[in-house]
Amino acid sequence: MSTTDDDTLPGIPNVGKADLDAMVENERPDPREELADVEADTDLGVAMAEDAQRVARGELTGDQYWEKYDEAAADEFGEAYQETPNPAVDAGDQTVSTGTAESLSCAVGSMDTVAAESAQVEGEEPDGGIGAGDEKWGMVIDLQKCVGCDSCTVACKSENRTPPGVSYNVVMEEEHGEFPNVTRTNVPRPCMQCDNPPCVQVCPVSATYKMDDGVVNIDYDRCIGCRYCIIACPYGARYFDFGENYDDEVDEAGELTSPEYGVDRGPREEGKSPIGNVRKCSFCTHRLERGEEPACVETCVGDARNMGDLENPDSDVAQMADSSRAFQLKEDEGTDPNVYYLK
Amino acid sequence: MSTQSSRFEFDPGFEDDRLRVAWYAVVGVLVAVGAYATYLRITGGMATTNLTSIVPWGAWVAFYIYFVGLSAGAFLVSTMANVFEVEGMHRIDRDALFAAIISMAVALLFVWIDLGRMDRMYFPFIWRQLTSALSWEVHAYVAYIGILVTELYFSMRIDLARIAERTSGLRQTFYTALALGRLDTSEGSRSFDQRWLKRAGIVGIPLAIFMVHGGTGVLFAVSKARPYWNSGLFPVIFVISALLSGTALVMVVYVLRTRLFDGDSVDPDLLDRLAQLLIGFIIVDAALTAIETFIAIASVHPHEIETWQVIMYGPMSWSFWWFMVGFSWVFPMVLLTKKAWRRTPSVMVLAGLSVVIGIIAVRFNIVVPAQIMPVMEGLPHGAYFPTLVEWGTSIGMIGVGLLLYTLGAETLPLTPLTGGDH
Structure with a gap:
C-alpha cells in the first residue's frame, strides 16, 4: 500500500498516512477525561501511562519505571495493589531485574501462579470436573x-x-x-x-x-x-x-x-x-x-x-x-x- | 508297554527334504509379504485400509472370527477323543489341539492389527465393561488358550517324557522342559494325565461353545442397530459353522501330516468318520442358515431384506454363491456322498480345503453386508473391499500361523508314539 500511488482503484478512497494518523488521533479518547471517571488519582495515572510509553520506546527501563512508581501506586491503591501480581514479574517472561522484582510492594509470584492459587482458594473448579454440572x-x-x-x-x-x-x-x-x-x-x-x-x-x-x-x-x-x-x-x-x-x-x-x-x-x-x-x-x-x-x-x-x-x-x-x-x-x-x- | 521305549520311533518333520525347503520358502514369502504390509500398516495407520466410519469392520475382523471358529471347531473335534472317548479318534487328538492353539494365536494377531491404537492392546485387562460382549470375549480367549495348552500338555506329556529319556544334551533339556520335568512314563502317570486331560476338556467344552465362539456370535448379535446380526439364531450358526470349518481343518491336517511327516498311510476308517461328521455339519449349517434367511425375509423388515439382497445380488454376491454356497456346502457335499471317496485321502483333502476356504467367505458375508445398508435413511451407503495392505497383512498373519504350526509339527510328538488309541 504505497501512499504515493496516484492511480487509485475505483471505489477506494485515496487516503494518505497522515490522514489515517489524524483519524486515529481523532478517535483517541482524552486520557484526563477518561481517568476523571474513576476514583484514582488522574495525575498519577497520566504520568504512569506516559512513562509506560517511554518504556515501550526504550527511553526508560522497566526497573527505573517500577522503582519510580511502586511506592506511589501502593499508596494510591493500597491492598488491591499489594495483592495483585505485577505483570512485569513472571517466571517465563520477566521484564524487570530480580532485585527490583523483590523490592516491589505488590504480590510476589507470576500471574499464572497467583491465578492458580486464587482459583484453588475460591474453589472455582467444579467438584466432579468436566460434565458434573447440575443440568441435564x-x-x-x-x-x-x-x-x-x-x-x-x-x-x-x-x-x-x-x-x-x-x-x-x-x-x-x-x-x-x-x-x-x-x-x-x-x-x-x-x-x-x-x-x-x-x-x-x-x-x-x-x-x-x-x-x-x-x-x-x-x-x-x-x-x-x-x-x-x-x-x-x-x-x-x-x-x-x-x-x-x-x-x-x-x-x-x-x-x-x-x-x-x-x-x-x-x-x-x-x-x-x-x-x-x-x-x-x-x-x-x-x-x-x-x-x-x-x-x-x-x-x-x-x-x-x-x-x-x-x-x-x-x-x-x-x-x-x-x-x-x-x-x-x-x-x-x-x-x-x-x-x-x-x- | 510304556517301558519298552525302543519300540517307539520318533522322527518328526518332513519325510522329503526338498519338500521341506519348498514349504519353508513358500511360508517365508508369505511372512515377508506380511512383514512389509504390516510395516505399511503401522507407519500409515488405519488410513492404509479401505475401512470407513460407515464400514468400520472389514477383512481383519472377518479373519479374526474365522480363526476363532477354526480353533473352536478343531478343539471340539479333539474332545470327541479325550472327553467322549469316541473310538479311533485319539490319533487326531493332538493334531486338533495344536491346530486350535495356532488358530487362536492367529485370531489374536488379527484382533491386534485391527485396533486403532495397537499400543493399547492390553487395556481390556486393565479396564472392563460388564455389559460389553467384547470385554468378556477377550478374557474368554485367554482362558480358552490356557485350557488348550493344558490339554495339549496332558495329551502329549508322556511322549515328551519318552523322547527325553532317549535323547541327550540340548534336545533332552528341551523335551524335559516341555514335559515340565515330569518324566515318569509309568501306567499310573499316564492315567493321571488322562484324567486331567478329560477334566480340562470338560471345562473347555462349554467355554469353547458358549463363551469363545458362541460369545463371538453374541458380540455381533447384540447389535440391535444391525438387524441382520440381531437374531438369537446367529450365535448358534456361529458355533455350527465353527464345527464345520474345524472338522475340515482337522481332516486336512490329519491327512497331510500323516502322509508328509509320518510317512504313514491314512486310516480310512478314521477318515470316513471325520467325513461323516463333516456331512452332518454341512447339513446343519446350511439348514440353519436357510432358516435364518427365511425368518429375516419373512419379517419384511426393509433393512433385513435389503441386506439379503446385497448378499445375494449385490456386487459381492459372487462370494456368497461361489464361496459360501459352492465351496463350503455344495462342492464338499458332492465329494462326501460316495463312500469310496470318503476313504480316499486326496479327495478328502480337497473337500476339507474347499470348506476351509469357503468358510472364509461365510465370515466376510457375516461382517461386511450388515454395514452396507445405512443405519438410518438419509445416511450414505457403505462400500468395502480390502486394500493390498489389508490382504498383505492377512496373508502374513496366516503365514505366521503356518510357520508356527510347521515348527511345532517338526519338533513335537503330535502323533502318539504308541500309534493311536490309548
Missing part, C-alpha cells in the same frame, strides 16, 4: 424451522476442528411421496446423547461413558480404537479418526485443535490421540462448561436448534420436548435420546 443437557431441533443450509455442520467442523471423514453433525435429507406430491425434510443429526447408549454398553474398556450432565463422553486416552461403538450406534453418529488432515486445503491445518471434553491436546500429531480413536459430538462440552451454547445452536440461521436443561421444567427445551410435536429418532430402539425433534 438436551437439544430440541425444530424441523419446521430447519432450511437444510448445513451451517450447523460447518460450524461444528470449525469449532471442533474435525479432520476429513469426521463430521459430528450431518443434515440428512429425506424425500417423501411421489411427484407431484413430494415433501422434503431436513433432519440434522448430532450425537443423540442417549439415556441408554448402546455405544457405552459395548465398549470393552469403558472408554465411553455417560457424564452426570447427560453427555456421552469419550476418553481418548483409554479408547483402543476397536470401533465396536460405531457398529452399535443406531444413529451412525460415531466416526473413526483415520489421521487424515486438511493439509492440502489449509496450511498447518492440524496446529489448532479443540479442547474437546475440556482437555487441550495441542497440535494433531501422528500416533497421538484422538488419531486412531472413535470420535463424536459432545454437545460442545467445552463450550457448555464456559456457559456457551454449542456451535451448531449458536450458528443456526433459522433458530431451529435449541439447547438447555431438560430437567428444568421452565426451560424452553423442556417445554418443547414436552409438546405434542416432539419426537425422538428411532424411539423403538429404547435408547431414549436427549435430542428431540419438533415435527
